[in-house]
Amino acid sequence: MSHILDPGPDKEIYDPCCGSGGLLIKCYLRFRGKYDEDSSIAPLRFYGQEILPATFAMAKMNAFIHDIEAEIALGDTMMRPAFLNPGGSLRDFDIVTANPMWNQKSFAQDTYENDPYNRFNSGYPPSSSADWGWIQHMFASLKDGGRMAVVLDTGAVSRGSGNVGRNRERDIRKEFVEDDLVEAVILMPENLFYNTTAPGIILVINKDKREKDEVLLINASGLFAKGRPKNYLPDDSIKHISEIYLNWKEEEGISKIVTGEEVAKNDYNLSPSRYVTQDEEDDTLPLEDAVVLLNEAEEERKLADGELEEILEKMGLAV
Numbered sequence: 104m105s106h107i108l109d110p111g112p113d114k115e116i117y118d119p120c121c122g123s124g125g126l127l128i129k130c131y132l133r134f135r136g137k138y139d140e141d142s143s144i145a146p147l148r149f150y151g152q153e154i155l156p157a158t159f160a161m162a163k164m165n166a167f168i169h170d171i172e173a174e175i176a177l178g179d180t181m182m183r184p185a186f187l188n189p190g191g192s193l194r195d196f197d198i199v200t201a202n203p204m205w206n207q208k209s210f211a212q213d214t215y216e217n218d219p220y221n222r223f224n225s226g227y228p229p230s231s232s233a234d235w236g237w238i239q240h241m242f243a244s245l246k247d248g249g250r251m252a253v254v255l256d257t258g259a260v261s262r263g264s265g266n267v268g269r270n271r272e273r274d275i276r277k278e279f280v281e282d283d284l285v286e287a288v289i290l291m292p293e294n295l296f297y298n299t300t301a302p303g304i305i306l307v308i309n310k311d312k313r314e315k316d317e318v319l320l321i322n323a324s325g326l327f328a329k330g331r332p333k334n335y336l337p338d339d340s341i342k343h344i345s346e347i348y349l350n351w352k353e354e355e356g357i358s359k360i361v362t363g364e365e366v367a368k369n370d371y372n373l374s375p376s377r378y379v380t381q382d383e384e385d386d387t388l389p390l391e392d393a394v395v396l397l398n399e400a401e402e403e404r405k406l407a408d409g410e411l412e413e414i415l416e417k418m419g420l421a422v
Contacts, residue, residue, distance in 0.1 A: 104252045104305060105133035106345035107289075108198050112138070113145035117196040117244055119180040119237070120203045121151030124162035124173070130200065131171050149173035150196065152180045181210055181233070181240065184220065193220050199241045199251040205299070206256060207233040226275040234259040235275045238306065242284070248311040250286075254296075254303050257374060260288055264372035277371045280318070280363055284308050287319040287348055290375040292327035294334045304375075307348075314351055318366060321347055321358045322379035 110116060110130050118126050127149045138144045149171055153159040159177045166173035176185030186194040208231060215227040222243040228235040234255050241251045263270030279285050286309040293302040302324060326340040347358050359378045369377060
């Protein structure tokens, strides 16, 4: 992601769930690789928040080892974000990057509904997955003209599309597309990430897109090398993916540029595999996405039952 974000001098970079600080360190190394130790170049400044004390300590240690200017905070970002302006509003940054827990189920609906930081203006995510909660927090933390890149499971860009009726994740996605904020989606290979063999996606959101009303979709699912126990992206694959993004180009079997109208025709499905197919690609809905959809449907059913009970009670027909 550091090659996609490609940070320039004097930028502030924020990771709201920074773990041991890996994404921040990668951005620093990318920056140093471009500018070396040139003292005339304004340095980057880093900010991160982590909920677990042990990994918070590791992030502090990594920042010290790499001698970078970093402020790392301990705490729950979703409930108590650490980086605020004097008036209590969210502080904003030039670049935001993160790899939050996928399909996190830790947050009750009132976390979104009673948010004092005005983060969830595009809609409340379902309790079954906080993916679009994290995206909206990151977006609310962006300066005007800022960019963000987040790693999530593939369902974050496709769940709910094609469903009849309302779907919270699809409806939030729709607003981001219609506001022309989604710049790119990159489908990553399977068995690349720890704790899961499932593929993931990188979602890039930009408040000042280079190409208006266009979204670049990159299917990098085949650009990996076998490893033990995990697959990995070789350096030439990383370069290949970043060049496609930075040069904004289509490549047969790898990338496609689509318009907002085309995304709308596909019911706001942003999965690269829908637009860029490869041999023997499997379109079967992953089990974890099916579970998320089932939980969301059950949540919507309970809300509808509650509304129906209120109406019947007002009519004197309560059971």
